[in-house]
Amino acid sequence: MIRTLNFAFVAITCVVCLGVYRTAEKARVEQVEMTTTRAEILKETAALNVLGAEWARVTEPKRLQALVEHHLDLTDKPGRALTSLSELPLKNPPLAPEGDIRSIKDVVPQTPLPQEPAAVSQPAPNAAFATTHTGT
Amino acid sequence: MAKRPVQPSLVRNRIALAAIFSAVCFSVIAARLVDVMVLGAGVTGAITPVIVHPMRADLVDRNGVLIARDLPVSDVYASPKVFWDVSEAAHGLAEATGAEEGRLLAAFAPKRGYIPVQRGLSPDRREAVMRLGLPGLTFEDGYKRFYPSGRIVSHAVGQVDTDENGVSGLELGLEKHLKGSKDGAPVQLSLDMRVQYVLEHEMEEAQHAFNAKATAGLVLNVRTGEVLALASLPDYEPNARTLSPGDSIRNRMTQDVYELGSIFKIFAFTLAIEEKTVRLDELINVGKPLKLGNHYIHDFERLGPLIPAAMVFAESSNIGTAQIEMRSGPTKQKPFLKKLGLLDPLKTELPEMASPLYPRHWEEVEAATIAYGHGISVNPLSFAAAAASVVNGGTRVRPTFLKDEKVQDGERIISEETSRTMRQLMRLVVTDGTGSKADVPGYDVGGKTGTAEKAENGSYAHHLLISSFCGVFPISDPQYLVFIMLDEPHGNKSTGGFSTGGAVAAPSVGRVIAKIAPLLGVRRTDTVAAANP
Numbered sequence: 001m002i003r004t005l006n007f008a009f010v011a012i013t014c015v016v017c018l019g020v021y022r023t024a025e026k027a028r029v030e031q032v033e034m035t036t037t038r039a040e041i042l043k044e045t046a047a048l049n050v051l052g053a054e055w056a057r058v059t060e061p062k063r064l065q066a067l068v069e070h071h072l073d074l075t076d077k078p079g080r081a082l083t084s085l086s087e088l089p090l091k092n093p094p095l096a097p098e099g100d101i102r103s104i105k106d107v108v109p110q111t112p113l114p115q116e117p118a119a120v121s122q123p124a125p126n127a128a129f130a131t132t133h134t135g136t
Numbered sequence: 137m138a139k140r141p142v143q144p145s146l147v148r149n150r151i152a153l154a155a156i157f158s159a160v161c162f163s164v165i166a167a168r169l170v171d172v173m174v175l176g177a178g179v180t181g182a183i184t185p186v187i188v189h190p191m192r193a194d195l196v197d198r199n200g201v202l203i204a205r206d207l208p209v210s211d212v213y214a215s216p217k218v219f220w221d222v223s224e225a226a227h228g229l230a231e232a233t234g235a236e237e238g239r240l241l242a243a244f245a246p247k248r249g250y251i252p253v254q255r256g257l258s259p260d261r262r263e264a265v266m267r268l269g270l271p272g273l274t275f276e277d278g279y280k281r282f283y284p285s286g287r288i289v290s291h292a293v294g295q296v297d298t299d300e301n302g303v304s305g306l307e308l309g310l311e312k313h314l315k316g317s318k319d320g321a322p323v324q325l326s327l328d329m330r331v332q333y334v335l336e337h338e339m340e341e342a343q344h345a346f347n348a349k350a351t352a353g354l355v356l357n358v359r360t361g362e363v364l365a366l367a368s369l370p371d372y373e374p375n376a377r378t379l380s381p382g383d384s385i386r387n388r389m390t391q392d393v394y395e396l397g398s399i400f401k402i403f404a405f406t407l408a409i410e411e412k413t414v415r416l417d418e419l420i421n422v423g424k425p426l427k428l429g430n431h432y433i434h435d436f437e438r439l440g441p442l443i444p445a446a447m448v449f450a451e452s453s454n455i456g457t458a459q460i461e462m463r464s465g466p467t468k469q470k471p472f473l474k475k476l477g478l479l480d481p482l483k484t485e486l487p488e489m490a491s492p493l494y495p496r497h498w499e500e501v502e503a504a505t506i507a508y509g510h511g512i513s514v515n516p517l518s519f520a521a522a523a524a525s526v527v528n529g530g531t532r533v534r535p536t537f538l539k540d541e542k543v544q545d546g547e548r549i550i551s552e553e554t555s556r557t558m559r560q561l562m563r564l565v566v567t568d569g570t571g572s573k574a575d576v577p578g579y580d581v582g583g584k585t586g587t588a589e590k591a592e593n594g595s596y597a598h599h600l601l602i603s604s605f606c607g608v609f610p611i612s613d614p615q616y617l618v619f620i621m622l623d624e625p626h627g628n629k630s631t632g633g634f635s636t637g638g639a640v641a642a643p644s645v646g647r648v649i650a651k652i653a654p655l656l657g658v659r660r661t662d663t664v665a666a667a668n669p
Contacts, residue, residue: 002147002150002151005154006154009154009158009161013161013162013165016162016165017165020168020169023169046208046259047259049205049207049208050208050258050259052202052205053202053205053282053284054284056201056202056284056285060284060285060286060288061288061329061330061333062285062286062288062333062337065333065337076651
């Protein structure tokens with residue numbers, strides 16, 4: 001019994017040793033991969049830094065102005081011509097609350113449509129129709 | 137022979153030994169497990185990559201636009217003794233690096249030594265050199281400071297030396313910030329590159345139009361003290377290590393002091409209004425030159441003889457201003473100018489700051505001339521800071537080049553009422569006085585013109601002027617101050633031959649305001665009035 005236990009302990013020890021070795025090796029491989037990835041990130045970061053500097057160079061206002069003057073027909077606009085969206089007047093006034101909406105008949109006087117000849121079927125004159133129904 | 141029975145004590149000893157052995161083994165294994173899995177020993181260290189960060193952090197403007205950055209570069213050296221064909225190597229290296237082929241050929245000819253081929257190679261040029269496949273090349277990696285905007289911010293930002301140490305401008309003034317930045321986080325400046333460009337562009341136009349010797353200008357937030365733009369012409373290319381003909385590294389906004397002339401009347405009137413020594417509707421006699429000791433004080437053009445005090449300011453009368461100043465006298469004028477910071481060197485992140493020059497004996501005559509900006513020399517940035525303190529409600533503003541949108545809680549210098557009155561007077565200068573060319577409809581510009589004669593050979597030269605304009609907008613609730621100064625401008629047809637501040641500097645300030653006000657989100661006063669009838 002004791003001998004069996006001894007063998008079992010030795011076997012377990014060997015298995016654990018193998019496990020530790022495997023873990024250590026896995027960690028080492030991952031460390032190498034991480035190092036490689038980190039080096040690549042550094043390289044890409046350096047490249048991005050260079051690109052960022054180049055972008056700042058090509059979008060420099062003086063250069064852009066020279067390009068615009070050469071290629072586009074734009075002029076300096078005085079501040080008066082510039083505004084923000086919030087300052088633009090609305091094309092149509094805001095809608096009234098629902099309770100205040102009245103029938104179009106209350107607002108626009110109803111003009112009777114001209115009498116159509118009984119024999120000839122023709123649409124109503126456009127102008128009269130539009131005036132009556134759009135309220136313009 | 138009969139087998140001898142094993143004694144029980146021996147069995148127990150063996151079991152104990154086995155148990156101790158197993159315990160030791162497991163302890164070692166457990167310790168190693170902790171070591172590997174928790175502490176991570178044995179696999180790190182030796183293969184940890186060496187991370188080389190740039191020596192200095194980026195400089196960016198208030199909107200994150202890049203102003204200065206360290207870029208990876210390489211210095212390449214050659215050992216010509218291993219070249220098979222020296223002339224072919226020199227030709228290839230010259231093409232790839234931009235070095236002079238003749239120099240390389242001459243250096244390689246003895247076929248010995250260690251020859252520097254080119255410094256500061258960009259990554260793509262380094263690749264080109266690598267593609268040559270030449271033996272005997274050595275690269276030394278490093279960084280070089282790059283300024284994408286070039287000349288535009290050269291004076292404010294300054295430069296570094298070849299060892300990446302700041303030698304001028306904010307590169308020197310912010311050395312600790314730039315070298316001590318954690319994780320290479322950028323240092324954000326108060327400058328706005330859009331505003332900087334507009335200011336520099338208008339200054340260039342004015343310098344060219346009026347054939348001026350030099351120009352200087354700035355845009356300052358009067359509440360936070362942030363400098364949005366600062367320029368001085370002529371300037372220089374910071375990416376080149378040498379100056380081209382006509383370039384100047386002198387920052388005229390901070391390194392030089394000037395007698396700024398009538399623009400100083402802002403402070404004379406501020407003191408008079410604060411001390412209540414003048415009423416704006418009071419009539420002042422400006423009909424004849426004012427005699428002080430052996431000196432006569434004249435006006436640029438004949439006014440009066442009797443004009444209201446407000447028009448003395450608007451029409452920039454030296455005679456009237458001197459009379460008003462003399463009511464306060466030197467005993468009040470000197471401490472007042474000191475409170476405004478005009479008698480001490482200004483402290484900002486810019487290290488190049490000239491000290492003011494003022495008379496040791498400050499008597500009546502000195503007080504009268506200082507009232508209209510002669511007899512005292514200050515750098516333009518100090519003047520702008522003092523003017524901002526007058527218009528912002530009356531609290532001291534200290535200019536800063538670091539982004540800080542917090543309204544400064546400076547010491548009170550004048551009352552809010554005096555500040556309001558001064559703003560009205562400055563508006564009067566633009567609507568009815570000498571600064572009419574600075575007006576921008578919708579932005580209610582206020583300001584003051586200045587025209588000073590330069591001292592030459594011990595006397596003032598009438599033809600050598602310092603012409604300036606200090607504009608503030610919107611004057612009802614000031615946000616920004618724009619200052620432009622021209623050194624020795626020459627009037628042209630458009631100004632009727634005049635080279636005064638109102639003729640040559642005010643229009644430029646007006647154009648700067650017209651362009652930057654929408655960029656900075658300043659609402660037009662006419663739309664504000666329409667929205668809040």
